[in-house]
Amino acid sequence: MKYSFVFIFVLLFTACDYFNVKKTSSEAILKEELETFNWNNVDEYPxxxxxxxxxxxxxxxxxxxxxxxxxxxxxxxxxxxxxxxxxxxxxxxxxxxxxxxxxxxxxxxxxxxxxxxxxxxxxxxxxxxxxxxxxxxxxxxxxxxxxxxxxxxxxxxx
Missing domain, CATH: 3.30.1150 (Fusion Protein Consisting Of Minor Coat Protein, Glycine Rich Linker, Tola, And A His Tag; Chain: A; Domain 2)
Incomplete structure (x- = not known):
């Protein structure tokens, strides 16, 4: 029983990292989008x-x-x-x-x-x-x- 409390206690502290949300700035999103953007092709030609x-x-x-x-x-x-x-x-x-x-x-x-x-x-x-x-x-x-x-x-x- 004592080991199960220790296991749950350790699990709770390590599991909190999974719930952390990493914030990305709008500039980072824009930069990533511009890098993947193909400037040489259009969706429809003139x-x-x-x-x-x-x-x-x-x-x-x-x-x-x-x-x-x-x-x-x-x-x-x-x-x-x-x-x-x-x-x-x-x-x-x-x-x-x-x-x-x-x-x-x-x-x-x-x-x-x-x-x-x-x-x-x-x-x-x-x-x-x-x-x-x-x-x-x-x-x-x-x-x-x-x-x-x-x-x-x-x-x-x-």
């Missing part, structure tokens, strides 16, 4: 109304990129571009879609030959973006976010 029927994330991204590519290609085909030599080039365009849904061309990497043959190519690219339909921004954790992406455009003028 989109156009015509892409609403597409369900998968990958297909929505493809629809968004195809819409921009088609719009730029159609615009450039309507322009009267006169060149002295054939051009077969891939332009790499860097875009930003703001959290308000505004598309902006940040940079365009154009080959020097293409730039020499079509000196106003950058102006034409910017004008083609004005004809895009309304853009819905990307979403990350339920919030609209600004995104940047690169898009290659093949240009061929004979």
């Amino acid at each position: 989109s156009f109304t015509i892409c609403d029927s597409v369900l998968s994330k990958v297909d929505k991204k493809a629809c968004f990129q195809e819409t921009i590519t088609t719009n730029i290609t159609d615009f450039l085909q309507k322009e009267m571009i006169v060149v002295s030599q054939d051009i077969h080039d891939t332009l790499v365009l860097e875009f930003q879609v703001s959290k308000q849904g505004m598309l902006r061309l940040l940079e365009s990497r154009v080959d020097s030959v293409t730039l020499q043959e079509i000196p106003n190519i950058k102006e034409l690219l910017n004008r083609s973006l004005d004809t895009l339909p309304k853009i819905y921004p990307a979403i990350k954790r339920g919030q609209q976010v600004t995104t940047e992406f690169n898009l290659p455009i093949i240009i061929s003028v004979n």
Whole structure:
């Protein structure tokens, strides 16, 4: 009986540590969350109304990129571009879609030959973006976010 009281007494003192609640500060929680947060992916890519029927994330991204590519290609085909030599080039365009849904061309990497043959190519690219339909921004954790992406455009003028 005496040993059982000692056992219970020791058990009570050691068991109290299991009931201690460790408090974590909001800063520690925020820091841990930011470390695990993947800044390179979004829950939903920017989109156009015509892409609403597409369900998968990958297909929505493809629809968004195809819409921009088609719009730029159609615009450039309507322009009267006169060149002295054939051009077969891939332009790499860097875009930003703001959290308000505004598309902006940040940079365009154009080959020097293409730039020499079509000196106003950058102006034409910017004008083609004005004809895009309304853009819905990307979403990350339920919030609209600004995104940047690169898009290659093949240009061929004979």
